[in-house]
Amino acid sequence: ILNVEQSPQSLHVQEGDSTNFTCSFPSSNFYALHWYRWETAKSPEALFVMTLNGDEKKKGRISATLNTKEGYSYLYIKGSQPEDSATYLCAFICGTGNQFYFGTGTSLTVIP
Amino acid sequence: NAGVTQTPKFQVLKTGQSMTLQCAQDMNHNSMYWYRQDPGMGLRLIYYSASEGTTDKGEVPNGYNVSRLNKREFSLRLESAAPSQTSVYFCASSEDRAEKAIYEQYFGPGTRLTVT
Numbered sequence: 001i002l003n004v005e006q007s008p009q010s011l012h013v014q015e016g017d018s019t020n021f022t023c024s025f026p027s028s029n030f031y032a033l034h035w036y037r038w039e040t041a042k043s044p045e046a047l048f049v050m051t052l053n054g055d056e057k058k059k060g061r062i063s064a065t066l067n068t069k070e071g072y073s074y075l076y077i078k079g080s081q082p083e084d085s086a087t088y089l090c091a092f093i094c095g096t097g098n099q100f101y102f103g104t105g106t107s108l109t110v111i112p
Numbered sequence: 113n114a115g116v117t118q119t120p121k122f123q124v125l126k127t128g129q130s131m132t133l134q135c136a137q138d139m140n141h142n143s144m145y146w147y148r149q150d151p152g153m154g155l156r157l158i159y160y161s162a163s164e165g166t167t168d169k170g171e172v173p174n175g176y177n178v179s180r181l182n183k184r185e186f187s188l189r190l191e192s193a194a195p196s197q198t199s200v201y202f203c204a205s206s207e208d209r210a211e212k213a214i215y216e217q218y219f220g221p222g223t224r225l226t227v228t
Contacts, residue, residue, distance in 0.1 A: 004154065034216060043116075043202065043219035044155075089154065093215065098143065098162055099170065100217070102154035 002026060004092045006103035013080050014111050020076045021106040023090030027071035034091040035064055035075055038105065044089055047075075080110040114138055116220035118203050124226045125193040133188040133223050135203030142208040144186035145170075145217065146178060148199040155202065161186055162208070193227045200224050 005024045013019050025033065032051050036044040048057040050066045050073060057064045061078045077084055087105040094101070119134045137144065142163050147155040147170075157170030161180040175197060177189045186205075190197055204217040 032215065036217075043221055044217075046216035046218075049216045091155075091217075098160055098168065098215075100145070100155075100157055101171070102147075102156070104152065104154045 002092070002094070002101045004090065004101045004103040006088075006090060006106050008106060009104070010107040010109070012109045012111060015080060015082060017080050017110075018076065018078045019080055019108065020074050021088060021108075023073045023075070023092075023103055025071050025073075025090075025092035025101075026094070027069060029094040030068045030092075031095060032093040033066060033073050034093065034100075035073070036089040036091065038087040038089055040086075047088075075106075077108070080108070082110045082112050084108060085110045116203055116205055116218050118201075118220035118223050120223060121221065122224050124228065125190075126228055127194060129193050130189065130191050131193065132190075133201055133203075133225075134185070135187065135220055136185045137203075137205040137218070138184065139205060139207070139218065140183070141205035141218070142183070143206045143215065144180065145204040145206075146176075146186070146188045147202045147204065148172065148197075149202060149222075150199050158188065158201075190225075193225075195227045198225060198227045 035047040038044040048064045066073045087107045089105045092101045116137045145160045146158040159178040161167045164183045201223045203220040206215045206217045
């Protein structure tokens with residue numbers, strides 16, 4: 001069983017605050033790491049795909065960094081907005097790229 | 113473009129009954145996946161199919177069978193449902209690229225299954 005951990009489990013922030021959360025994964029046999037955003041009553045949607053030689057990824061106010069040697073990735077949200085409220089999942093992909101191991105997610109609530 | 117579709121959306125089964133969950137994608141993706149999602153746990157991979165005609169076990173395959181009917185469709189069958197299979201089931205697909213670098217997944221809306 002492969003362990004992918006996300007912290008914190010949940011987070012409440014005020015509108016305008018910046019926040020970040022962590023995904024920890026095994027530091028061996030890395031293939032890729034994905035971040036997904038999952039809004040209530042919807043399906044997960046991909047945010048970033050991070051590969052071994054990849055740099056920091058950025059999409060608007062959201063960015064992600066990756067450290068494969070120590071086995072973690074950070075997701076940052078700058079100036080949180082209520083529409084950022086969702087669960088953020090990371091998925092560790094190992095081997096030849098067909099085995100996905102998801103973390104349990106960080107639930108973010110942005111208070112207006 | 114419907115993306116990934118799943119049927120049914122909800123289902124209640126009695127212990128021992130069988131059923132098939134259907135999944136279809138219209139994005140011409142090669143890879144398709146079945147996950148289950150339980151409270152307090154992340155999405156767990158049941159089976160995946162890297163291409164038409166091939167299937168492989170994921171993390172939690174026991175009690176399930178799959179069929180990759182064609183490139184579009186990937187079904188999940190419960191032969192004899194058990195209460196432990198009460199869960200939300202998600203189908204996903206991804207595009208394979210020649211450079212083998214990126215496999216972001218596109219998810220269906222889910223099927224909520226209750227086994228009593």
